[in-house]
Amino acid sequence: MKKSKIISEKDLFKREEKNKQILDNGNKVILNLHSKGHFIIEVTKESIKISSKGFANFSRRGFSGSKTISIDKLSGVQYKKSGFFVGYLQFILIGSGESKRGLTGAMSDENTITFANENNDILMQELKAYVEHRIANPNKKEIQNSSDLNDLKKLKELMDEGIITPDEFQKKKKQILGI
Secondary structure: OOOOOOOOOOHHHHOOEOOEEEEHHHOEEEEEEEOOOEEEEEEEOOEEEEEEEHHHHHHHHOOOOEEEEEHHHEEEEEEEOOOOOOEEEEEEEOOOOOOOOHHHHHHHOOOEEEEOOHHHHHHHHHHHHHHHHHHHOOOOOOOOOHHHHHHHHHHHHHHHOOOOOHHHHHHHHHHHHOO
């Protein structure tokens, strides 16, 4: 029996791996899934953009194009591991009901990504862990890069030197931290 890998919400933006690109200094991730359809998932700290491509997706979903979902508008995420059938990751929006039709509903739902194979399973588990973390901690913005820390340090020095006021420092600090 294969040992289960522990997936952290931080894995999504930290580790480069097959079918995953990390862009903009770790502020954007592109997941490129080829299986039972083709999905390109663009994940930022604020949103998830799902683009479905290919004939398989067209035959099930029609001309759905791309959909951007704001992470703060999500109430949950449902995951089914791929196996004999494809797996899926369904995003549940606040105020909407989740589909109870399993794989049949997932194949045509615009808020669902279908996938197959173990590598895609790992990517979808990372995405699920990240979304669940963001749902549980909606107002907590992580400082992702050292430039944010450097900006805060410089602002503090400017305030200590009397170049900017404490109010100006607080206002700029909230802007950098997104609060």
